[in-house]
Amino acid sequence: MRRMAGYFLAQLKRVCRLLPLQTGIGLAICSCVGILAAVLVTQGAGEGQQRYRIGLVGDVSGSYLGFGFAALQTVDDSRLMIELVEMTETEAEAALARGELTAVVRVPDDFLDAIIYGGNDTRVTYSADAGQTQLGYTVMGEIADVASTLVTASQSAIYGMQRVLYDNGSADRVGSETDKLNLMLINLVLSRSGFSEVELLGYAEGLSLEAYYVCRIVLLLPLLAGLSGGVFFLSRKSALARMLKAGGVGALSQVAGEYLAYLFFLCAGFFLPVCLLAQGLERELFSLPEWEGMGAAPFLALLPAFFSAAAMFAALQFFLYEVADGIVNGLMLQLLVGVGMAYLAGYFYPSAFFPQRLRSVGGFLPAGAAARLVESGFWERDARGAGAAVIVWLAAFLFLAAVVRQRRILKG
Amino acid sequence: MKTKMTIQVQGIRKAYGKKQVLTDVAFMAESGQCVGILGGNGSGKSTLLSILSGVRRADGGSFFYGEAELLRYPGRIPKVLGYVPQEDPLMEELSAWDNLRMWHDKETLKRELAGGVLAFLGIDGFLKTPVRKLSGGMRKRLSLACAMASRPGILVLDEPSAALDLVCKENIIRCLTAYKEAGGILLLTTHDVQDLALCDKCLILKEGSLHPYEYDGDVHKLAEAL
Numbered sequence: 001m002r003r004m005a006g007y008f009l010a011q012l013k014r015v016c017r018l019l020p021l022q023t024g025i026g027l028a029i030c031s032c033v034g035i036l037a038a039v040l041v042t043q044g045a046g047e048g049q050q051r052y053r054i055g056l057v058g059d060v061s062g063s064y065l066g067f068g069f070a071a072l073q074t075v076d077d078s079r080l081m082i083e084l085v086e087m088t089e090t091e092a093e094a095a096l097a098r099g100e101l102t103a104v105v106r107v108p109d110d111f112l113d114a115i116i117y118g119g120n121d122t123r124v125t126y127s128a129d130a131g132q133t134q135l136g137y138t139v140m141g142e143i144a145d146v147a148s149t150l151v152t153a154s155q156s157a158i159y160g161m162q163r164v165l166y167d168n169g170s171a172d173r174v175g176s177e178t179d180k181l182n183l184m185l186i187n188l189v190l191s192r193s194g195f196s197e198v199e200l201l202g203y204a205e206g207l208s209l210e211a212y213y214v215c216r217i218v219l220l221l222p223l224l225a226g227l228s229g230g231v232f233f234l235s236r237k238s239a240l241a242r243m244l245k246a247g248g249v250g251a252l253s254q255v256a257g258e259y260l261a262y263l264f265f266l267c268a269g270f271f272l273p274v275c276l277l278a279q280g281l282e283r284e285l286f287s288l289p290e291w292e293g294m295g296a297a298p299f300l301a302l303l304p305a306f307f308s309a310a311a312m313f314a315a316l317q318f319f320l321y322e323v324a325d326g327i328v329n330g331l332m333l334q335l336l337v338g339v340g341m342a343y344l345a346g347y348f349y350p351s352a353f354f355p356q357r358l359r360s361v362g363g364f365l366p367a368g369a370a371a372r373l374v375e376s377g378f379w380e381r382d383a384r385g386a387g388a389a390v391i392v393w394l395a396a397f398l399f400l401a402a403v404v405r406q407r408r409i410l411k412g
Numbered sequence: 413m414k415t416k417m418t419i420q421v422q423g424i425r426k427a428y429g430k431k432q433v434l435t436d437v438a439f440m441a442e443s444g445q446c447v448g449i450l451g452g453n454g455s456g457k458s459t460l461l462s463i464l465s466g467v468r469r470a471d472g473g474s475f476f477y478g479e480a481e482l483l484r485y486p487g488r489i490p491k492v493l494g495y496v497p498q499e500d501p502l503m504e505e506l507s508a509w510d511n512l513r514m515w516h517d518k519e520t521l522k523r524e525l526a527g528g529v530l531a532f533l534g535i536d537g538f539l540k541t542p543v544r545k546l547s548g549g550m551r552k553r554l555s556l557a558c559a560m561a562s563r564p565g566i567l568v569l570d571e572p573s574a575a576l577d578l579v580c581k582e583n584i585i586r587c588l589t590a591y592k593e594a595g596g597i598l599l600l601t602t603h604d605v606q607d608l609a610l611c612d613k614c615l616i617l618k619e620g621s622l623h624p625y626e627y628d629g630d631v632h633k634l635a636e637a638l
Contacts, residue, residue: 003490003515010503010514017505235544239499243559246465246495246568247515248487410468 058107549580
C-alpha cells in the first residue's frame with residue numbers, strides 16, 4: 001500500500017512537470033473548439049430564418065401562376081421553410097450541383113396552355129441532387145401539397161371560371177369573380193395551418209440547437225483530450241511495470257495509480273478554459289437560451305456530470321494507450337475511436353437525424369451515455385440510468401486496462 | 413542482512429501451454445554468495461527470475477528464504493527481495509531523488525546517502541538531475557539504488573551489465589561485490605563473462621533444469637556447454 005501511494009505520488013510529480021505543456025495544449029484545443037462552437041452557434045441562431053432554396057425554372061409569367069408563386073412566398077406557411085428563386089435551367093442545374101439549391105421546380109412551357117384548355121395532366125416536376133434526398137423528401141412533400149392546391153388546381157379553376165363567364169357573355173364580371181375565387185383559394189391554402197398546431201420543443205434531444213452543440217462540444221473536449229494526453233504515456237516502460245510488480249504493486253494497483261494521475265492531468269489542463277467559460281457565462285458575454293439571465297449557476301451545476309463523463313473518457317483513453325503498441329499507434333487509435341464514437345453519438349450532427357438502430361447504438365456507446373448524463377442535467381431528469389452506464393463503462397475500461405497491463409508484465 | 417541466511421529453491425516448474433519451460437529447477441545459496449544463471453536465448457532464465465521475484469506464478473515448487481516460503485506467500489517477497497530488470501525502470505521526467513522516493517522513505521534515503529549504499533553507488537552526484545539527462549551507467553546505478561537502498565536480503569538482477577561500457581561495468585561489479593560482502597545473496601542472469609568473476613556458483617539452465625558449471629575462463633567451452 002505504501003509503495004502504491006509512493007507510485008501515485010511519483011505519477012503526480014510527473015504530471016506537475018508536464019502540466020505547463022498540457023495547459024498550453026488544453027488552451028489551444030479549447031480555443032479551436034471555442035471558435036468552432038461560436039461558428040456553429042452563430043449559424044444555429046440564424047437557422048431559424050434559414051430556408052430551403054428551391055430553384056424556379058420555366059415560364060411563370062402568367063398572371064395567375066405568378067400570383068400563385070407570389071402567394072407561396074408571402075402568405076403561405078411554407079414561406080418559413082422554402083425560398084423560391086427564379087432562374088434559368090442551366091443556372092439551376094449548376095446551383096444544384098454546387099449544393100446551393102435543395103431542389104428545382106420546373107414549370108413546363110405548355111403548363112399554362114394545358115390548364116387553359118382544360119387539361120390537368122401536365123405536372124410541375126421536381127428534382128433534387130443525391131445528397132439532399134432526405135431533406136428533399138420533406139420539402140417535396142410540402143411543395144407538392146401547396147403547389148397542387150394553390151398552383152395547379154387554382155389555375156384550372158380560375159381559367160375554367162373565366163371561360164364560362166366569357167362563353168355566357170359575362171365578361172364584365174371576370175375581374176371581380178377572379179378576385180373572389182383567388183381569395184377563396186388562398187383562404188383554403190392558408191387554413192391548412194389551422195388543422196394542427198405544431199409546437200417546436202427543440203431541435204435535438206429536446207434542447208435548443210445552441211445548447212445541444214455546446215453540450216456536445218464541451219464533451220468532445222475530454223473525449224478527444226487523449227490526443228493531448230499522449231505526452232503522459234510517452235515514457236511508459238514495461239521494465240518499471242515488472243519492477244513494481246516485484247515490489248508488490250500489482251497490475252490493478254499500477255493502473256489505478258496511473259489512471260488517477262492521468263485524470264488529474266487532464267482536469268488540470270482544462271481547468272483554466274472551464275474557469276474562463278464560467279466567467280463568460282457569469283458576465284453574460286454569451287449564454288444559451290435555456291440559461292438566459294441565470295449566469296454561470298446552471299453551468300456549474302452541470303460540472304459534476306461533465307466531470308463524470310470526463311473520468312469515463314479518461315479511462316477509455318488510458319485503456320486505448322495500454323492496448324496500443326507505441327505512442328503513434330496510440331494517437332491513431334485515440335483519433336479513430338474518439339471521432340468515430342463522437343459521430344455515432346451525434347456530436348457532429350444531431351442524432352435525431354440518424355436511423356433508429358444507429359441512434360440506439362450511439363446512445364449505448366460511452367460517448368452517448370455521457371451525453372445522456374449531461375443532457376439530463378439540462379432537463380433535471382432522472383440521471384441514474386445514464387450515470388450507471390457511465391460508471392459501468394469506466395470500471396470496464398479500467399479492468400480491461402489492468403488485464404492488458406498484466407499481460408504486458410508477463411510478456412516482458 | 414548481517415544474519416546468516418540461505419535461500420533454497422526446489423522443484424520449480426513452469427509451462428506455457430504445452431511447452432514446458434522449467435521442469436525441475438533447484439539450487440541453494442547462502443548469505444554473501446552470488447549465483448550466476450547462464451543459458452541460451454529462450455532457455456527460461458527470465459522466466460525463472462520472474463518467478464523468484466514474484467512477477468510470475470510457478471506451476472509448482474518452493475522458494476525458501478530462511479524458514480519463510482515465498483512462493484506460497486508472495487506478499488513477503490517485496491520485503492526481502494530487490495529486483496532490477498535488464499532495461500531501466502526509471503521515470504524520465506523525474507529527478508534521481510524523486511525516483512528513489514517512489515521506493516523508499518526519506519529517512520532510509522538520507523541514511524543511505526550518508527555513507528550507505530547510495531553513497532557507495534555515487535548517487536549523490538546527480539541526485540537532482542532529471543533521469544532523461546543521465547548516462548547509461550548513471551541510470552544503471554540509479555536502478556540498482558532503487559532496489560538496494562532498503563538493503564534487501566536477496567538481490568535479483570537480469571543481465572546487470574548489458575549495454576554498459578567497461579568503466580560502468582567495473583563500477584557495477586564493485587558495488588555488487590560490496591553488497592555480497594555485506595551478506596546479501598545475489599542472483600543474476602548474464603551473457604557477459606565479465607560478470608562471472610562475481611559469481612560463486614555458475615548454473616546453466618538447459619532443457620528446463622539447472623546444471624552446475626565451473627567457469628575456467630574458456631569462453632569456447634562455455635559456449636559449447638550452453
